[in-house]
Amino acid sequence: MLEKIDELLLQVQSFKANSPEELEQFRIQYNGKKGILNDLFAQFKSVPAQEKKEFGLRLNTLKQAVAQKLESSKATESAQNDADFKDLTRPSYPRPLGSRHPISLVRNRILEIFQSIGFSIADGPEIEDDWHNFSALNMPEYHPARDMQDTFFIETNPDILLRTHTSSVQIRYMEQNQPPMRILSPGRVFRNEAISSRSHCIFHQIEGLYIDENVSFADLKQTLQFFTTELFGKSKIRLRPSYFPFTEPSAEVDVYWGLETETDYRITKGTGWLEIMGCGMVDPAVLENVGIDSNRYSGYAFGMGIERIVMLLYQMGDIRMFFENDKRMLEQFKAL
Template structure:
């Protein structure tokens, strides 16, 4: 009996009503007083006691499915009838096809790449699923070191050594392992961190990291590069400051802030009412990282930096909620249809 109910479920789901006669046929078979449902309910008394529970559950599911499907068929026929009876104005111009636009994050990523390519940086890429070596150990994060807690990590359950990358610094390690200095490249890509989703943070976001390794590279080169980027990315009058900081893979390290472009320094939720917004972390590559990647730290030095694309998008587009970039609200995205 349960097999019969399953067959009827499939028939109900596949039923199509193109005209009133089809709808009436469905009603007579499944909805009327003499429907197959009525027969199935009458047969309940003959079902063996051990099967009554499963039979009753399946029968009620069929009943709900029939009721919902009948409403859908009635609504569909009414809409079809209205469409065919609606008067058509043949003098109206033909509708043109609407084409999509570039997503604001994609456009901003292209803008960042363009700025760095003009000063000699190439673009490197790497996998989003990484091993502990590339994401942590090679970057001077010793096992069980408290610095690992700076980045809440999504680990792959079947293998604790495999994870979703928390930064695109892993691409820097792959680049240094695969060749010989000098290196001058940026690494744009998507990263993952187990963080609460708010107006200023998300568990999935995009970064652009940069690396420059050569003989004689100094902190002054780092400052000049990031000053140039900030002036090109935003505008010539933006204020920039470097603050001492700590990162396991750079020493010395600094964070870069710019004056908030949303509130013009008066204070808002994006700048935490300080008038300043952090846009990047940076520093001189730690000699341990160079040695881990097979590079002579006595001969070569270098700097690295990393910045969040969404954070700069908030400033560049004057948006106050980072979540808008991932919710795919067409009303929001249409505002950026002409940015490229």
């Protein structure tokens, strides 16, 4: 038995790894769960009493030799790698450039436009309570407007839900701050909708809010006029009367896209006009819900889905492409 250990010790001392794979095989051979060292230690109890001391000493010597060989081999490999890296005559590795997601590109551009006219960014949680997502926004319990948004509720607590819009961020901001305020609330929202080429249960929104003294609908229109010109290069817009429970009056915003190509006819359904967002003057009841004097202050709010804007700008016909992480699609945006 002692001769066997001496033989193994000579093998360990003479071993030289020519590759990381050979070194790993050596490690497994000696230090693995079913390796040589574990087997020898298991045999220790059967060694005659008079030989135990000598057997234990040689076994520990073998164990230390294995550890030293592994450590020295790893150090040699690391030094070789460092030497290769420091060789400035070697050709560089091709390093493929990453790309930004089209949603990130458009989101950042929209934020830049509004930040240039004084808007700041506000953020909030994606998991919300009923008050911030519905009640404070002029949608009390059993209000029919709640049916407009198919909501993901937390089963164990029906008061907790995944936010259906980023308007909840505006409520939180107004609760903690006093006018004047001019904020954008970008973020991901969730609605229990069937997934198709035109809709998804997850999407992204950017909502804006401006509260101050003597804010009028004319201020809102001029802001939106500036935004559409900067983003689309098209300055002709129209506002159609609509309904939102937290704004009064409310409107849908259309931009004149034109009818120059066959694609223009398709995406505008032959009208030339394209709906891009909803907007309106903040309902006084919403201001009172968050402790802002509606007799002194007024304001406007607007909101848009980022995916819809991206689909328009890049002529993408299927919203599901944004969530599939298809590298072939993402690589198209490397230079942007």
